[in-house]
Amino acid sequence: MSVGRRQVVRHVLRVVELAALPVPPESGTLFAGRRFIVVDDGCGIALELAAMLERQGAEVRTPRDVDGPCDGLIHLGALRPAATSVLPEAYEGVRRALSGGLRWLVVASGAGGRFGQPFEGGIGDPRPGAGLRGLARTVAQEYPEVLVRALDVDTKDTPRAIASRMMAELLDPAAPVVVGHEGGLRRGLSLVPAELGGDPVVPLETDAVVLLTGGARGITARVALELARTSKCHIEVMGRTPEPVGEPAYPDIPDEAGLRRALVAAGRTQEIEATIRRTLVDREIRRNLESLREHAASVRYHSGDVRDAQTIRDVLSDVHRRHGRLDGIVHGAGLVENRLIQDKTPVSFERVYRTKVDGACALAQAAKPNLGFFAVLGGLAGVHGVRGESDHAAASDACAALAHMWRTRLRGRVLVADWARWGTGGEAGPIEPGAGAAALLWEIAHGDETQVVFTGAVT
Numbered sequence: 001m002s003v004g005r006r007q008v009v010r011h012v013l014r015v016v017e018l019a020a021l022p023v024p025p026e027s028g029t030l031f032a033g034r035r036f037i038v039v040d041d042g043c044g045i046a047l048e049l050a051a052m053l054e055r056q057g058a059e060v061r062t063p064r065d066v067d068g069p070c071d072g073l074i075h076l077g078a079l080r081p082a083a084t085s086v087l088p089e090a091y092e093g094v095r096r097a098l099s100g101g102l103r104w105l106v107v108a109s110g111a112g113g114r115f116g117q118p119f120e121g122g123i124g125d126p127r128p129g130a131g132l133r134g135l136a137r138t139v140a141q142e143y144p145e146v147l148v149r150a151l152d153v154d155t156k157d158t159p160r161a162i163a164s165r166m167m168a169e170l171l172d173p174a175a176p177v178v179v180g181h182e183g184g185l186r187r188g189l190s191l192v193p194a195e196l197g198g199d200p201v202v203p204l205e206t207d208a209v210v211l212l213t214g215g216a217r218g219i220t221a222r223v224a225l226e227l228a229r230t231s232k233c234h235i236e237v238m239g240r241t242p243e244p245v246g247e248p249a250y251p252d253i254p255d256e257a258g259l260r261r262a263l264v265a266a267g268r269t270q271e272i273e274a275t276i277r278r279t280l281v282d283r284e285i286r287r288n289l290e291s292l293r294e295h296a297a298s299v300r301y302h303s304g305d306v307r308d309a310q311t312i313r314d315v316l317s318d319v320h321r322r323h324g325r326l327d328g329i330v331h332g333a334g335l336v337e338n339r340l341i342q343d344k345t346p347v348s349f350e351r352v353y354r355t356k357v358d359g360a361c362a363l364a365q366a367a368k369p370n371l372g373f374f375a376v377l378g379g380l381a382g383v384h385g386v387r388g389e390s391d392h393a394a395a396s397d398a399c400a401a402l403a404h405m406w407r408t409r410l411r412g413r414v415l416v417a418d419w420a421r422w423g424t425g426g427e428a429g430p431i432e433p434g435a436g437a438a439a440l441l442w443e444i445a446h447g448d449e450t451q452v453v454f455t456g457a458v459t
């Protein structure tokens with residue numbers, strides 16, 4: 001189905017079988033004189049792979065982190081026993097290696113060779129490698145000369161078997177970026193259009209309560225408005241900006257250029273751009289809260305940072321105290337700091353990544369298990385990789401991986417919805433915001449996928 005009445009196309013990810021690769025030759029000169037870093041997994045895979053690479057003429061080091069220039073980087077950090085998430089920290093080493101003229105990049109996760117689905121605890125934990133696929137897909141877009149693989153492996157296989165399969169992937173330039181290995185099976189992920197049936201129902205009662213992080217601005221404000229318009233429910237929104245109070249600044253000046261002229265004419269010499277930004281953000285929030293109040297049963301704005309778990313717990317307790325219920329959460333808070341990897345600092349990567357991922361984890365942890373739905377808004381970059389969006393790609397992909405964990409705790413609908421960025425066109429076409437919001441509500445009401453991708457219909 002094209003949801004949003006034929007304007008939005010819904011896609012789902014499917015695991016597909018890939019042809020097995022030939023067993024790599026025992027020895028030779030395939031990597032003669034090449035320097036490899038194999039970031040150690042501590043379980044023997046790095047040592048096996050190092051030996052295989054050396055038999056092909058490579059010089060190999062197996063440190064615990066990227067410690068110098070190299071031609072090939074194999075990052076096995078997520079395979080260490082009891083590893084916690086390697087991202088966002090691992091980004092810095094990958095970026096450094098890329099800046100030194102990398103030729104081969106492999107990042108490994110240990111989610112079982114089936115990309116973490118389904119996960120019920122124990123082996124195959126998606127957390128340590130969460131986000132690596134999204135990062136790898138973006139590296140492949142920005143560095144077409146580098147052979148890039150995100151390999152998901154089953155750590156129950158022997159280190160030698162896993163290393164041998166990694167070696168085979170290094171020798172196959174035509175393979176897809178994301179590949180899973182489980183025993184002798186080799187798998188990939190494919191994005192396929194999938195219609196969703198059902199009647200257009202709103203998944204909420206009128207006295208329902210929904211919290212939308214980021215809901216006072218941007219696309220999440222559109223989702224909030226669509227929810228309020230169609231369900232008349234209670235809306236709680238959250239952002240870092242303090243709630244605007246008092247009279248709005250410069251009410252007669254509608255645009256940025258006019259504000260700049262007015263500030264200069266008033267003799268302002270400092271913080272002109274910051275004042276303009278604050279004024280525009282303040283207006284956007286006021287406008288959106290006003291529109292929401294026209295439709296919702298009630299509207300409450302919470303000022304706070306989603307990355308802070310205590311703040312999230314406080315907001316959720318406040319909602320429960322006032323309403324006695326919370327029916328759904330939409331985590332739309334996010335930052336847009338798009339830059340190519342060569343210009344994207346680890347600090348910026350971490351800020352964008354943590355806003356999406358730490359925020360989502362804090363919400364999933366603080367919510368009561370009977371929450372009706374938990375929807376995270378991600379970007380198309382997570383499934384395709386988009387130049388300049390390594391941070392979004394990694395964060396969206398991490399949420400898709402972690403959703404399998406959240407599902408073990410939350411009994412209601414858990415969903416990561418990756419959206420085509422509207423207004424930018426692209427081969428699939430942009431999504432009109434209202435239609436995108438309607439598609440999300442339709443999905444919450446009728447779908448059962450952990451991850452869906454919405455793009456605009458090709459016209």
Ligand SMILES: NC(=O)c1ccc[n+]([C@@H]2O[C@H](COP(=O)([O-])OP(=O)(O)OC[C@H]3O[C@@H](n4cnc5c(N)ncnc54)[C@H](OP(=O)(O)O)[C@@H]3O)[C@@H](O)[C@H]2O)c1
Pocket residue numbers: 213214215216217218219220238239240241304305306307332333334335336355356377378379380392418419420421422
């Ligand atoms: N725009 C698109 O077309 C598009 C497409 C696909 C996916 N997305 C995703 O949607 C997200 C938002 O995009 P947008 O275009 O709507 O951006 P936006 O207009 O800048 O809105 C971002 C919202 O997130 C809030 N926010 C940011 N950091 C926060 C934090 N630490 N704690 C609480 N709230 C925070 C912002 O409020 P404050 O500034 O007040 O904190 C704002 O309300 C992005 O993460 C992106 O991945 C967007």
